[in-house]
Amino acid sequence: MLRGGALRVTRPRLAVLAAVHAHPHADTASIFGAVRRELPVVSHQAVYDVLAALTAAGLVRRIEPAGSVARYEARVGDNHHHVVCRSCGAIADVDCAVGESPCLTASDDRGFSIDEAEVTYWGVCPECVAAADRQPYEMTGEGRA
Ligand SMILES: [Zn+2]
């Protein structure tokens, strides 16, 4: 994959790519933790730089739902969308609704050549729905706007 992306194969790059594959939608801190278990000497900055290089090369996709830190995934190029839990922040993949970008046709393109619609579905995940059913009075306040 790295060679296909015209990147030199280095141990930090391999370790970061493996971590992103193993932990879809992980944030930088979790990826750093996973990489550190493989390569104890790697620095935070090195992981950050590798993530930027892999993202620029299109091997990794960076997403940043509102209210979340940046997250990374290795599932690229299929224009899939995300569903995010308002309560706990859990993220899951949702296949592109029509199979190609832009999935959503603009009602007025304002003269722009549009190639992508960034779709994020918001709701409550099954675990949080189940927890709310068990404890109906504790699911008020934060995150349920
Ligand atoms: Zn949830």
Ligand SMILES: [Zn+2]
């Ligand atoms: Zn995804």
